[in-house]
Amino acid sequence: MRKWRCRNCGFIYDEALGLPAEGIAPGTRWADVPEDWYCPDCGTEKSDFEMEPA
């Protein structure tokens, strides 16, 4: 399980936790997050997230 960070605001998408409030179940891999999903804090698109170092 990895974490992905929004470049613009630092929001973290944690694969282990998912985002149940947005219908993304815990354990959802980053690759399976919909391509049109965007950062819930600042609107940045998925392509502008960076993987956190392990």
Add this chain to the structure above:
Amino acid sequence: MMLPTQLANTIADPRAYADGEAIHAAFRTVRQTAPLAQAQPDGYDPFWVVSRHADVMTIERQNDIFHNGDRSTFLSPKEGETMVRNLVGEPNLIRSLVSVDGQEHRDLRGIVFPHVTPKAIRAWEDSIRVIAREFVDVMLKTNGKCDFAKDVALLYPLRVIMTVLGVPPEDEPFMLRLTQELFSNADPELNRLGKGIGEASAEDGLKALMQVAQDLEAYFSEVTKKYRANPTSHVNSLIANAKINGEYLNYRQMMGYYIIAATAGHDTTSNTTSAAMWALAERPDMFAQIKKDPALINAFVEESIRWAVPVKHFMRTATQDTEVAGQKIKKDDWLMLAYQSATRDEAVFDQPFEFRLDRAGAQQIAFGYGAHVCLGQHLARMEMRILWEELLPKLKSVELAGKPENTISNFVCGPKRVPITFTLN
């Protein structure tokens, strides 16, 4: 550790920001000697100066521990903050997105947020391009010589944001003047009193700001009536008709929302656009490089935001005892997030005082970071990109035709004059 008073005074001095070199030198010293230390300029309560990129990000991500609205959100002298509290019962004259926290902030931000995501603003791209072409045409008709700040950079972002808000063009001069009076209250050329630092009492200065806020509120009260009667998709209509828990926004929330959208929504972009042209006019090699490869425009815009850093700081207040970078921060301590410094942090940016198109890695944080990151950041980037896409192909050369001049302010500011000469293809 407390910074020397002279250094603290410089960090608070609007004239140091107008000078440019003076404020850069001060923050360079802070980063080298005491990157997270307290300061107490004459007339101010003590505050922490957060000078490093990493520490600014750490604090901004902890928005439950570091509040925006418990004290003044911008650096305010003791006397000024006391007077504001006596007048409005809160530490900030205007209750806007940048001066609220927690659920109130989430609720208010959520009203406009879905309409300013990268995906949502694509719907505006064509209209904004039309506006950009209008202002490029204005510039091209000046016979090769203009004040880029006054003729283009001040007016183009103003037209863009007013279009998005739903403010008619005939009201733009009013909005521009009041924005300048609100943000440039230390600059005698732009403030309402026409007086410089030390020439008016703090009370008179605050009264003038109150009048500016009241003029804006009078205008926006009519806007509320208009958009409640006939709702549209404009941002002002969203604000007028928004409800939280079934209730319209209260008066201060609503006025604060209109005011920040109508002022911060263009002044920051104007400052960045002016600073970008200033940088371009001094760097013919970079100008040629971008003309040759227009794909570099995105990098140029991003670097110009870091370079201009149009918001010099915001203040935060600790809600509990905590620790940042080994320093003990106590509950109620006041902290300055010094974007002016963080965007020049040598630990993060290679050659931070060079304007470079090849920066990779560290994110510039001039839009802030965390939950309070600039709501309009994507719109700002898009409108600047479009302007350069329209303007640069038409220019053959550009150079300074005199000394540019910065606004005298320690808060939201940038170049107020950028005289240039240019030739066309």
